[in-house]
Amino acid sequence: MKNQPKIEVGIIACEELQFALSGQFSSKNSEFSGTFKAVVKNGQVVLSKNSKETEITNEFIFQPTNNDSFFELNNVIIGVNFHWEQKENQQFKGSLKLIPEHEKVRAINIIDLEEYLKSVISSEMSATSSPDLLKAHAVISRSWLLAQIEKTKSLQAGGALYQTSHETEDEIVRWYDREDHHNFDVCADDHCQRYQGITKIHSEKALKAVEDTSGEVLVYDDKICDARFSKCCGGIAESFENVWEPVTHPYLTKVVDNKKSPRNFNLNLGDESNAEKWIRNNPPAFCNTSDKKVLSQVLPDFDQTTTDFYRWKVGYTQKEISELIKKRSGIDFGKIIKLEPVKRGVSGRLIKLKIRGTKKTLTVGKELEIRKWLSESHLYSAAFVVDHLDVEEGIPQKIVLSGAGWGHGVGLCQIGAAVMGGQGYSYKKILNHYFRSAKIKKLYQDG
Template identity: 55%
Template sequence: MQEPKIRVGIMYEEEIAFQLNGIYTLQQNDKTYTGKQTVKYINGKIEFDGLRCKTEEFILKPENYENSSFELFDVTIGIKFHWERKENQCFKGSLHILIENEKLTAINVLKLEDYLASVISSEMKASSSMELLKAHAIISRSWLMAQVLKSEALQSSKQIYQTITESSEELIKWYDREDHNTFDVCADDHCQRYQGITRQSSNAVLRAIEATKGIVLTSDGKICDARFSKCCGGVSETFENVWEPETHKYLQAITDGKESSLKLDLKIESNAKNWILNSPDVFCNNNDKAILSQVLNDYDMETPDFFRWEVQYTQDELSDLIKRKTGKNLGQIQDLIPLERGLSGRIIRLKIVGDEKSFIIGKELEIRKVLSESHLYSSNFIVEKENIKNTIPSHFTFKGAGWGHGVGLCQIGAAVMGAKGYSHKEILLHYFKNAELEKRY
């Protein structure tokens, strides 16, 4: 098998400004371009260099892949997260632009290993320990190849990828492959954070990628859908409790400590409460800034309370937030009742009780989106109510654990393991039980 090329969705706008650093050829007219350029969506067509063409894809290829790059201006990163912002980003490879829903989508097409160099430097500091970098190179490569294969299988089967179950009383929704039909993965946290060559890769990152080139995690001969999140909060979650109801034996719940077998049943409400309100001795329970800075970029370090966190709302704030996010007027909020928790304690189905009606939401990301202007850190929380009058609390305090979905590798836990001297193989097999390492190209 040869090294694959992949398509990464970068941005989605009516007008895209960019700079070509090198000579690029436009496939549609065979002309060459360099320097600053602008492409616009106008009346169903792509406008560029005085040309208006209604085409499926507008493709600019570099004459020299290794020494050329293009810079996209005002790329939004951290979409709908609390640290959302815009920045200019540079990329190797080709720039593809296509029309989608009366806007333009910019797609970067490049070699898989070049993509990994950016992902590892974007997801964590390029100065991380070598064993952590190797581990992340392998899971990022595995996850990406699994997504490409999954997309191909869905397209060939012509199945409708169903992510929603909805009634007047309940909405169960997960977020995964539903947005990406024209490219393999997006560049934001929805997939893997990818910022081109904007985040300069260190020699250590490049050595880690070269040392693991073509190596993936497999289970029963299939490439693992190797997920990861910032902080599991002490116990990892299973795949089927976050995404489609499909069990992967390598994505199971484990305690993020030296003893990785799960001893507490966090599906039980009292156990989950005790777990969240305590500070267990696990790898990701760590405040060492030198270790955390390996995983957390500057804007991630703006979040100091990822392992155990607290958010407060007034009655007016919470009832208004839920009304806006669900589109349903439940009245004043009386209670939030976990109907089902996963093995990590994350809430899978949550009943929101209002004085006018009740509504059930799930899975974990939908819960996080409804209960925050951006994203609640995780769905692993309990709710404390204050000043209850006529069944209506005046204030709510959410006390929670972890940052992200918690499935697969815990980045902060893995950083601590790397700092403690664990090898990349030991790190991977701690988080991905029943998996093995295999070289595919």
């Protein structure tokens, strides 16, 4: 690969898209500028300006005619299904592509990969982050995206059905990855990587981190690594196959987030007694920190109120837990008798959880599905143990989850990496810590 690729980022899909083109844009040999509305009628995108329909087609691509032009999309949802979900108007450089998608207008940003990364690193990381944390994140974000594009091409070429679930009468196992992105390379929200265009000010440090690592990716066996990251691993990083598809990646395996293994713990966390001791205690780890200066590097303002991410507790009454699981799963279990661990991963995260109710007993997995069923948004992680309290006639009146970490825990631990960067670790050493067996390779030169 000699030059950086252009990528397509899915920003928003809505029944009525309101947007503005600032500066001059061209599309289908015509010039466009100003405020517009787009809807879908009869499978076509209908463009209106000042309540007057101007164009009807199956696809618009508005290309900027100079470097100063940008476009703004109204009411973009960020943090979809998370506790801080909100809408905001967002601005973007590059081209705007509009297509019909299930009776909605889909807005896609076509942008150079390195420009995309400058926004991602500024959105995911704070301007106060250490240079090496930013560089490490630039490399893994670039690697992840290119790996996803290669995977999509491979799946399309092979024509095989990409399975993301397994369901029987007694078990539901689901994972969430690439299955809902067919019309673009990557989405703009946390499902992929947080991308907010030029809405947020791009920090000079983030820009320099992207430029200093331009074209650099992680590779294993000369293949671009599917590099992952999460907020906080909880002390041990999880293996890829325990969270997503059953494929082993040697660079996404168990990693103790410490210079050495903590004393007095058996780290075979697939064993229930070992997992319980690990989760109920507070072992040392890079990501075990309450340093606000460090946390501000990784957590945006709306997340900085969270202080119990390394070890946390959530309690439900019987009424709350039974109604919650019914609402989130669509299954009426009746009263919840027991939440029973069936299988754990290398970090102690639950891969399978058996839910025993008075009306139904069923096993659920993988980790994100478990988190979805046990929270109105997403439970911090699936690394938790359960206390069934105030049992009356075999029915607990209260259920308490005691957990570890924030997110799936695979790959780079953002908070752990922030601590490492603050302690003077280079970005290459940070990457070597979280992605064992992977190497850094420069794919292209241009920034």
